[in-house]
């Protein structure tokens with residue numbers, strides 16, 4: 001790739017910095033992308049995958065880091081967006097040296113990038129990273145981390161469902177409301193608990209039978225359906241809490257719901273599917289707005305103020321963010337996904353207007 005095309009690539013979405021990390025002795029080959037630090041240090045997980053090409057890895061890290069900037073901006077927290085990818089097989093290539101070397105690279109950025117677990121990396125890997133840097137979050141509580149963020153993510157999705165009901169029904173009551181939850185893992189199972197306890201009729205699907213059994217034992221009113229059925233159910237809300245890219249040209253035609261509110265990242269296969277949902281009058285709660293609870297949780301860890309009540313009250317504000325998105329979409333006659341992007345970008349632009357020129361985040365700057 002020529003230097004010009006790399007520059008164009010970074011400029012297209014305003015990426016600040018790309019760090020390619022290479023160490024023969026440990027086998028580490030990784031890319032860290034810092035998208036934008038106007039609001040604060042770039043935070044985002046470290047993904048490990050055996051990418052076939054450098055191009056694939058680069059595309060992933062650029063796209064995901066930008067998504068983190070938007071998510072933090074919309075959540076009203078002072079973080080920027082970053083992401084890291086380690087190129088390798090998470091089943092066979094992991095060892096302490098690899099993650100300690102990655103930790104050294106993270107540390108060398110002096111707090112401009114804060115890492116965390118992501119797909120292909122876990123608690124053990126992050127505890128190796130922690131031996132080399134303090135710029136890592138989401139670790140176990142006994143090691144000074146804020147623990148599993150999923151309950152906060154689930155709470156945010158639940159608040160998103162209530163805000164959505166307020167728009168479609170004029171009340172946020174769950175009495176008589178039916179919700180189809182796809183995926184009852186860390187986030188989905190807590191969301192189901194909130195929904196059932198507050199009177200909703202819940203349908204679930206998961207490819208892992210043990211997850212379904214455990215939940216049905218606790219909440220016998222739940223109805224289990226197959227993964228093929230869940231998308232076409234005639235219910236009020238579809239809540240994707242498993243995989244991304246569930247909304248595509250085919251599935252849009254099958255949907256009978258009034259709204260989509262779930263935790264899965266990147267639910268729209270392509271941006272244009274946001275407009276397609278809008279045309280079908282299905283209200284879509286942008287995923288990166290309603291699934292920000294986990295990010296809000298680690299933000300309070302970065303601030304050194306991680307107390308459940310404080311984090312919860314910040315997560316409740318997801319309801320207000322979503323309402324602003326719905327209001328803007330209605331007023332401007334645009335899809336909710338477009339409105340979310342506009343609002344996320346606007347907060348960063350407003351912050352920049354107060355600066356004579358763009359300010360990179362550096363250690364020591366107030367959050």
Ligand code: NAD
Pocket residue numbers: 149150151153182183184185186187188205206207208211227241242243244263264265291292294
């Ligand atoms: P998880 O791995 O704990 O749970 C996912 C569940 O989905 C599992 O029970 C799995 O068996 C099921 N599943 C997988 N493929 C499926 C399929 N094709 N059909 C139906 N079920 C399927 O993950 P999680 O932490 O609960 O996260 C769920 C989603 O939310 C993911 O997309 C994740 O990226 C996103 N998310 C999670 C958090 C968080 O705090 N955990 C934060 C933001 C976004």
